[in-house]
Amino acid sequence: MAVTFVLAFVGSVLAQEQWVEFSSPRDGFRITFPGTPGIEDVTWTSQMGYALPARVFTVDRGREHYSVTVADYRGIEKLGIAKSQSCAPGAETCIGGQTRIVGPGYWKSDVHGAITYAVFMLLRRHGTPTGMTWNWAEQVEGTLLQFTNADQSRTSASIYMHDNRLYVIEGDVPKGTPEPELFKMSIGFIRPDGSGSNIYSQVYNNYMGLGESPLPDLCGLRGCNAVGLGSGASVAAAARPRIRREDFPGLANYFPIDGTASNGGPIQSNDWAMSELWRRGFKSVIDIAGGPADAAAAAARAAGLKYFALPIAATRSPATFDIAKVDAVIKAISDPANQPVYLNSGNGRPTAMVWMIKRVLVDGWSVEQAGAEAATIGLVNDDPAVPAFWKFAQDYIVAHDELPAPP
Incomplete structure (x- = not known):
């Protein structure tokens, strides 16, 4: 013993x-x-x-x-x-x-x-x-x-x-x-999607963590097929606009896209964000996040902005979308009467996805070009739901030959 x-x-x-x-x-x-x-x-x-x-x-x-x-x-x-x-x-x-x-x-x-x-x-x-x-x-x-x-x-x-x-x-x-x-x-x-950081193709630094510089090799060493962009070669050859996140009072993940739109979310201070949007010349806010919108709508109207609450989720799942609701958002953001427009969502990913669809169907961009831009304004493969976003965008584009012209 x-x-x-x-x-x-x-x-x-x-x-x-x-x-x-x-x-x-x-x-x-x-x-x-x-x-x-x-x-x-x-x-x-x-x-x-x-x-x-x-x-x-x-x-x-x-x-x-x-x-x-x-x-x-x-x-x-x-x-x-x-x-x-x-x-x-x-x-x-x-x-x-x-x-x-x-x-x-x-x-x-x-x-x-x-x-x-x-x-x-x-x-x-x-x-x-x-x-x-x-x-x-x-x-x-x-x-x-x-x-x-x-x-x-x-x-x-x-x-x-x-x-x-x-x-x-x-x-x-x-x-x-x-x-x-x-x-x-x-x-x-360990990245948010569960993969290791060793998929990066170059050194990762704080500017990337803050969204001020794009992640190195946004598709990772696994290739661009991992996020639904097709072959890595086609994406590498596509234009990659050097869009950078900027500080914006009351907003998180704010990306100026072009003269017609900016993307971001979530709104952290309604009064501060809406007054700053008005000061910068925006005409409207299109919020696709869902959830309570009364306070944001009131702050937007008080600042002189149009406010559209157009949630696109089909269910409680963050990666399932209602096609008819997406149709309405594409129509609203394409209407010159609403531009410049600020697109808001809970974390910037859904609005980047919608903007990618608009680029292809309304602006005539290639899927590769639109996808590369979307990756720089929030649609990065850093969340398990993101591949579903890419798939929805591609399926939607294939199913829509054209959209109704804006009124």
Whole structure:
């Protein structure tokens, strides 16, 4: 019995010391830990003072300590807008600029500087590094650091930003123990659609996470068939308009398309968004998102805009659409009396899909050209529902030789 107990105990210890790959799709990463990590919900205070949700994953093995901190910056835009609206008039250092770089409440500066701020926090804690270099893991750029601490223990860290989430990976080991390089280098990232970040064809950076630059190889290394655009060669040959997301008061994911339309969503502040749309010369808002529309409609009319609530969903499913309702939207956005028009949806993807259809059937673009443009204004394969969007657009285009002329 004693021998059995000893063997069982030794086996348990060895099992605890085994390195295993840990995956957290919710937090968008995977890494090799020396055991199953404990998880703690915490608050990450950003450089600009925003309280952001974060989770810390830790494994302690004797005097060795391994951790991954994931700080979620995806909700910071809403916080920045709220902060800027509460600032005293003229307090620019509180309000922030409305430029593409800064953002209301300096939220975008906070995202751009997240890696640098995390590096600063490590430097403040550990002192002068013995090594510091730029790096990338699975095509996602970041920074590597090494420290020898006062007690001769060593810390090895890596920091990355992917999908507007900050990852701080740290390994601490006592003097005489091999540095935890394999731990910090084993990080991998999980995209919203469940695929790995290693499908990127070039280095991913914060500008892509913010939508200011297109994702590298938007179809991924799997090829453009993965998102329904046909052969990769045909898309590569098609024109790729360099549309960029811009800051817009009260709106998220705002993309100016051309002189007749802009796309985005969701609306975050009805009064602010509608007054700014009117100031910029828009005539109408076409909202295809569905849901309560009374407040948005009232704000639009108060600002002097026409407002059309034209939800296109056929069911509760976000990727099932009513053909007759899509017909009505195409007709409305093609009517010169409504232009320039702002197209709004819950996340910008459905409006990008509708705009792609309009480009082909009304403007005479090729499917490849229209698809390439749609990919730059929100119809990116970063969600499990997106392939269904592409399929609906293509099926709709095939089924419609022409649309009724605008009144």
